[in-house]
Amino acid sequence: MPKSTFTEADARDTQALLKTAFDSLACTLLLLRIEDAAVARAWLRSHINSVASVQQIGRDKPPVEHTLQMSLSAAGLRALGHQAILDQCASEFSTSLADAPDRLQRLGDIAENAPSNWAWGVAEREPHVLLMLFASKEQLAAFSTRMQESALTAGLTIVQRLDTSDMHGFEPFGFKDGISQPGIDWDGTRDPGSDADMDYQNRITLGEFLLGYRNEYNLYTQRPLLPAQDSNAQSLPIAEDQPDRRDLGRNGSYLVLRQLQQDVNGFWRWVYGQAAGDAAAATAQAQAMVGRQISGEPLHGVDAQKSDQPANDFTFTHDRAGQVCPIGAHIRRANPRSGDYPDGRTGRVEKLLTLLGLRGSAEDDRIASSRFHRLIRRGREYGSALPPAQAAQATDNGSETGLHFICLNANLARQFEFIQGAWLANAKFAGLSNEQDPLLGNRQPFPGNQPTDRFTRPQAAGPGLVSANLPPFITVRGGAYFLLPGLRALAWLLADPPN
Incomplete structure (x- = not known):
C-alpha cells in the first residue's frame, strides 16, 4: 500500500479545527435542525467558502479574523438523504447515544448524566448541524445573531445556542488547560509499531485524527467510499488504499461535543x-x-x-x-x-x-x-471563573459554569x-x-x-x-457526535440530489 501523504490539496480540503483551536477568537456553537432539506442544503452550501482550512493556518499566514467550521450529525445526514453513506460509517456514529443503553452505561451517562436529563441531544433536541462560529470578542455577538436569524429563514431551526467565555487558558476549576495535545505526523514519517514505540512518544500518525490516512495500526479506518466512476463524485480524491474508489471520508474527522456542567463551588x-x-x-x-x-x-x-x-x-x-x-x-x-x-x-x-x-x-x-x-481537544469554557478560595466560600448563584468538551478522532x-x-x-x-x-x-x-x-x-x-x-x-448536560467532513466531501454532501 502507498504511504499516506498530506498534500497542499489536502491542506486546502481539511477544516482548520484539526490544526488550531482559534484561541485568539471568541466562539459560539450553533446547534441546528434541518426542517426543509432543499432550502437548508442551499443555505449551508452557501457558507462553505467561509469555512477556514488548514492551508490558511500558519505563522506565515495572515491571521483568520472570523470564520466558521461545519459538521453534520448522523441524524443530519439522514435528513439530507444520505442513509447509504451512514451505512459505511462507524456504528458508534450512526447510532444515537440515547438508543444504546449499554454504551451509556460504559460512558457513565447514567443517573444524573442520563440523556433523559440533557438540555439537548435527544429526540427533537438532537442536532443535525453544528456550526462553530469564530470572531473577535467585539464582533462575535453580531456574527452569531446574524447567522442564527439567517438560519431560521432557510429551512433550519435552533436546537441550542452555546455561548462560551474566555478564562485565559484555564478551565473552570481553575487549572491551566489545553496542554496535553498530541503532535501530528503531518509528513507521514512515523513507522507505527517500530522499536521507537516501545517508549511513550507524543507524535501520532495523521490517520488517528483524519480519515483516509494510515493510523497507528498501519491501517485505514472505516469510512464512506464511492465508486471511482461515479460521475457525481469526480471532485473527490481517490482512496489511497482502494484506487477504484473515491474517498468521501478523506480529510474528515469525527467530532465529539459534550456539555459538561462543573460544580466549581462544590469541588473547592x-x-x-x-x-x-x-x-x-x-x-x-x-x-x-x-x-x-x-x-x-x-x-x-x-x-x-x-x-x-x-x-x-x-x-x-x-x-x-x-x-x-x-x-x-x-x-x-x-x-x-x-x-x-x-x-x-x-x-x-x-x-x-x-x-x-x-x-x-x-x-x-x-x-x-x-x-x-x-484525542485532539478543542473545548471551550462557559460561565464565570472564581478563584479557588473564593469558590470554596461562595454560595451557588444559580449561574451555570462548565466546559463545552470538543475533541477530534478518527475512531x-x-x-x-x-x-x-x-x-x-x-x-x-x-x-x-x-x-x-x-x-x-x-x-x-x-x-x-x-x-x-x-x-x-x-x-x-x-x-x-x-x-x-x-x-x-x-x-x-448534552452531547452528540458529528462528522467534520473535508471541504470537498462537505460540498458533495450538500449538493442537490441528481435528477
Whole structure:
C-alpha cells in the first residue's frame, strides 16, 4: 500500500479545527435542525467558502479574523438523504447515544448524566448541524445573531445556542488547560509499531485524527467510499488504499461535543473540607486529583524531559506506584503516557520475553499503549471563573459554569469511547478499585453495590491516603457526535440530489 501523504490539496480540503483551536477568537456553537432539506442544503452550501482550512493556518499566514467550521450529525445526514453513506460509517456514529443503553452505561451517562436529563441531544433536541462560529470578542455577538436569524429563514431551526467565555487558558476549576495535545505526523514519517514505540512518544500518525490516512495500526479506518466512476463524485480524491474508489471520508474527522456542567463551588468546598480549611493542603489535594499543578506544570518528581514543552513532555515511568502523580489522577487516566512495553526500549531478547509473557507482571499489562487512544481537544469554557478560595466560600448563584468538551478522532470506539469508558468512568482502571476519575466520575455504584467514590494517594511508606465520599463534580448536560467532513466531501454532501 502507498504511504499516506498530506498534500497542499489536502491542506486546502481539511477544516482548520484539526490544526488550531482559534484561541485568539471568541466562539459560539450553533446547534441546528434541518426542517426543509432543499432550502437548508442551499443555505449551508452557501457558507462553505467561509469555512477556514488548514492551508490558511500558519505563522506565515495572515491571521483568520472570523470564520466558521461545519459538521453534520448522523441524524443530519439522514435528513439530507444520505442513509447509504451512514451505512459505511462507524456504528458508534450512526447510532444515537440515547438508543444504546449499554454504551451509556460504559460512558457513565447514567443517573444524573442520563440523556433523559440533557438540555439537548435527544429526540427533537438532537442536532443535525453544528456550526462553530469564530470572531473577535467585539464582533462575535453580531456574527452569531446574524447567522442564527439567517438560519431560521432557510429551512433550519435552533436546537441550542452555546455561548462560551474566555478564562485565559484555564478551565473552570481553575487549572491551566489545553496542554496535553498530541503532535501530528503531518509528513507521514512515523513507522507505527517500530522499536521507537516501545517508549511513550507524543507524535501520532495523521490517520488517528483524519480519515483516509494510515493510523497507528498501519491501517485505514472505516469510512464512506464511492465508486471511482461515479460521475457525481469526480471532485473527490481517490482512496489511497482502494484506487477504484473515491474517498468521501478523506480529510474528515469525527467530532465529539459534550456539555459538561462543573460544580466549581462544590469541588473547592469539598477539597477545603478534606484539608480542614488549610489552603495549602486543599491545593495539594486538588492538584493530586487533577495530576498537575494549578499552573499546568507536572507534579514535582515525574520524569520531565529536556524539551521546549516541559508541561507536556514527561512520563510516569519512574512513578509506577503513583506516589508523585496518583494512578487515578485525571491526567493519568486520560493519557497514561505508556509505550508499547512497560520497560521502554529494550533489546530483542527482552522484547521477545515480554511478548511471551515470561517477563514483567500483570500490573504492567493493565494500561493499554497510549498511542492508540489519543484525542485532539478543542473545548471551550462557559460561565464565570472564581478563584479557588473564593469558590470554596461562595454560595451557588444559580449561574451555570462548565466546559463545552470538543475533541477530534478518527475512531470513536477506540479513541473517545475507550478513554471515557475504560479509563475515566471505569472503577477498575490500572488495578484500582472503588474509584472513578476524580473529576468526571458519576459516583454510581458498580454491580454488586461496589462504591466508586474514593480517591487514593499512594505513599512511599505506609498505606495510601484514601479520600471517601467524593460527590460528583461534573454533570453531562448534552452531547452528540458529528462528522467534520473535508471541504470537498462537505460540498458533495450538500449538493442537490441528481435528477
